[in-house]
Amino acid sequence: MGMTGRSNKQERQASILKQLSRAPSLRIAELAVGLGVSTETIRRDLDELTALGRLNRTYGGAVLPPEAEPAVKEREKILLPERERIAQATLGLIKPGNFLMIGSGATTVHVARRLAADCGNLTVITHAFGVASVLSANPTITVIMAPGRFNPDESCTYGGYAVAFLAGFQVDRAILGASGLMPGGPTDADAESATVYTAMMSSAAATTVVADHSKVDRSFLARYATWSQVDQLVTDRELPLPLADRLAACDTEIIVAP
Amino acid sequence: MGMTGRSNKQERQASILKQLSRAPSLRIAELAVGLGVSTETIRRDLDELTALGRLNRTYGGAVLPPEAEPAVKEREKILLPERERIAQATLGLIKPGNFLMIGSGATTVHVARRLAADCGNLTVITHAFGVASVLSANPTITVIMAPGRFNPDESCTYGGYAVAFLAGFQVDRAILGASGLMPGGPTDADAESATVYTAMMSSAAATTVVADHSKVDRSFLARYATWSQVDQLVTDRELPLPLADRLAACDTEIIVAP
DNA sequence: TTGCCTCTGTTGCAAGTACCACATTTTGAG
DNA sequence: CTCAAAATGTGGTACTTGCAACAGAGGCAA
Structure with a gap:
């Protein structure tokens, strides 16, 4: 069972988070064009990142979750x-x-x-x-x-x-x-x-x-x-x-x- | 000419910002139901607040701009x-x-x-x-x-x-x-x-x-x-x-x- | 090789949204 | 009160998104 998942999926998701760090919100359609994949792939990426708590979904896109307070x-x-x-x-x-x-x-x-x-x-x-x-x-x-x-x-x-x-x-x-x-x-x-x-x-x-x-x-x-x-x-x-x-x-x- | 426009529009927009402060994103449809107005009104509110820099639009809703801290x-x-x-x-x-x-x-x-x-x-x-x-x-x-x-x-x-x-x-x-x-x-x-x-x-x-x-x-x-x-x-x-x-x-x- | 799993793209449709034009209501100044 | 501007609602159309089911591509182990 190929559990590594080694493809450029990680790069793509990292790119999404990076782009999100400089824009208040992103839209799925733009991400799909910019990363050269289908909207469904982006959607799946966003769902995974949401499950990890790295971002929050919006209708049609995603935003960064509110920052955690400093320790x-x-x-x-x-x-x-x-x-x-x-x-x-x-x-x-x-x-x-x-x-x-x-x-x-x-x-x-x-x-x-x-x-x-x-x-x-x-x-x-x-x-x-x-x-x-x-x-x-x-x-x-x-x-x-x-x-x-x-x-x-x-x-x-x-x-x-x-x-x-x-x-x-x-x-x-x-x-x-x-x-x-x-x-x-x-x-x-x-x-x-x-x-x-x-x-x-x-x-x-x-x-x-x-x-x-x-x-x-x-x-x-x-x-x-x-x-x-x-x-x-x-x-x-x-x-x-x-x-x-x-x-x-x-x-x-x-x-x-x- | 009533240029003040002081009606409950301001309360509504204040409520939107307040709700946004405790949720990462909001959707227009939910806001419209919660505030008892039409989606078009909410859309116009969001456009105005966006012009003021108080929030950022997403497709179907809005999010807070990054780092909206009081200081x-x-x-x-x-x-x-x-x-x-x-x-x-x-x-x-x-x-x-x-x-x-x-x-x-x-x-x-x-x-x-x-x-x-x-x-x-x-x-x-x-x-x-x-x-x-x-x-x-x-x-x-x-x-x-x-x-x-x-x-x-x-x-x-x-x-x-x-x-x-x-x-x-x-x-x-x-x-x-x-x-x-x-x-x-x-x-x-x-x-x-x-x-x-x-x-x-x-x-x-x-x-x-x-x-x-x-x-x-x-x-x-x-x-x-x-x-x-x-x-x-x-x-x-x-x-x-x-x-x-x-x-x-x-x-x-x-x-x-x- | 075969088989299985993951990742990805495609398709179709239902549902949601944006935008526009226009009607209606509300507001506030004169 | 009157009236104009602002605010809001409505309807219709075009576009976008979400979702699910399916199929192909590629990697990895037996």
């Missing part, structure tokens, strides 16, 4: 109240006129949103598009983006250009997220982002880590700091004792958002 | 086919392995999208998040963001940091948009963006300006180049003679997208 969107929606409390508690650390660096991450975007709403007269340097976008809603906040290679998953920049750029500044405070909170220090799932965080800390007089309780005792590839380098951890629940003792020993203030 | 400006939605043709024509200037700089603007984002879909092995330096975002869909393209102050209207960076950063590179080609095409050269509505464009041109061996016919003879604040500094203008219609002669005198190649 980052889903993550943004969980633990919203917790992040909001963390953001509110972090505001107490910021004074008008401050110079800040803010890292990427869902929680830091919340902090930035609160800053834009309740503070002002700030200058913020960031490598995250989301942070820059919400901050710029407040015209009294000057937002400076760091350069670097573009990370589409987090919509942020990273790499040597980012690190070198950040080294040219001296700010009052760095506000950073974390993927995991370990006794050895905050960790991040993305090693490239971790180097950016480290650079931000080096250019900041103080460092604040913001992270909700789900990050406790989760370990990831890159530890971007030790707790002795972190001045405050803002979170939404009391930490378990081993971790709390460790931070106390490192003079890291623990701020639990009410 | 996208109305400006992005007009002249879509023209920009698409311009983008396609611009591809011919790009070779695998090229180093590029791409400026902000609706048309340049289209060029970037086509580059991501049809080219590869490129390195692109840009100050526009839209460009970076669509390019990063292709993992063989390295995207580098320029630093600078953040412009929320265009979602791009600008200012001295951006200009200085771009000066540190030497690329094969700069691809730039324009708000207006004047005999003196391409102009832009945003003076800050114009300085970035100028910086890109200084770092590029060749400069290509992409702009649709609606930009012809429109003047804006900042002229960021003279035509003698531009190697190609990619547009979608033949230019009026005075402008065409001027470009010819400056050795600027005019590429009219078919």
Whole structure:
């Protein structure tokens, strides 16, 4: 049984999808002429691609299915109240006129949103598009983006250009997220982002880590700091004792958002 | 003469758009039954909405135009086919392995999208998040963001940091948009963006300006180049003679997208 | 080779759609 | 109210699509 189906059918279907990427819709008759096959063949191709979820049929043609939301969107929606409390508690650390660096991450975007709403007269340097976008809603906040290679998953920049750029500044405070909170220090799932965080800390007089309780005792590839380098951890629940003792020993203030 | 025409036609068309937002496509017959009007009325509604760019016709129905997200400006939605043709024509200037700089603007984002879909092995330096975002869909393209102050209207960076950063590179080609095409050269509505464009041109061996016919003879604040500094203008219609002669005198190649 | 399966084209018809011209209703200004 | 423009419905014709059944072409294994 010839199960391979090796003919130019695949090329044809690939061509259909490609054409669909640059036109909102296609008609069967045009496709048939353009690809040199009969309309029935096109119809069968469309039915197969529809079964695979690659496109949607219309009467007489096909369209691309509505785009699936980026993965980052889903993550943004969980633990919203917790992040909001963390953001509110972090505001107490910021004074008008401050110079800040803010890292990427869902929680830091919340902090930035609160800053834009309740503070002002700030200058913020960031490598995250989301942070820059919400901050710029407040015209009294000057937002400076760091350069670097573009990370589409987090919509942020990273790499040597980012690190070198950040080294040219001296700010009052760095506000950073974390993927995991370990006794050895905050960790991040993305090693490239971790180097950016480290650079931000080096250019900041103080460092604040913001992270909700789900990050406790989760370990990831890159530890971007030790707790002795972190001045405050803002979170939404009391930490378990081993971790709390460790931070106390490192003079890291623990701020639990009410 | 009742020129307002404010009857329930607007409600009906709004309903069509709303239904379309939750279904990939609609059929005229179903709409006619659901809204209690004749198919001819629905057909006329769809024709009007198509003229407004709110949807795209298919045989027997309608679909939403691609990427009808709220953040996208109305400006992005007009002249879509023209920009698409311009983008396609611009591809011919790009070779695998090229180093590029791409400026902000609706048309340049289209060029970037086509580059991501049809080219590869490129390195692109840009100050526009839209460009970076669509390019990063292709993992063989390295995207580098320029630093600078953040412009929320265009979602791009600008200012001295951006200009200085771009000066540190030497690329094969700069691809730039324009708000207006004047005999003196391409102009832009945003003076800050114009300085970035100028910086890109200084770092590029060749400069290509992409702009649709609606930009012809429109003047804006900042002229960021003279035509003698531009190697190609990619547009979608033949230019009026005075402008065409001027470009010819400056050795600027005019590429009219078919 | 034979046999079977997949892919494709062809044919005919039913159903759906587009387009046009014209009649009718609705709307809003004067 | 009157009237003209806009909006909508209707009918007819020509065209397009969907569907199903059938037949030919080509590949692959026994």
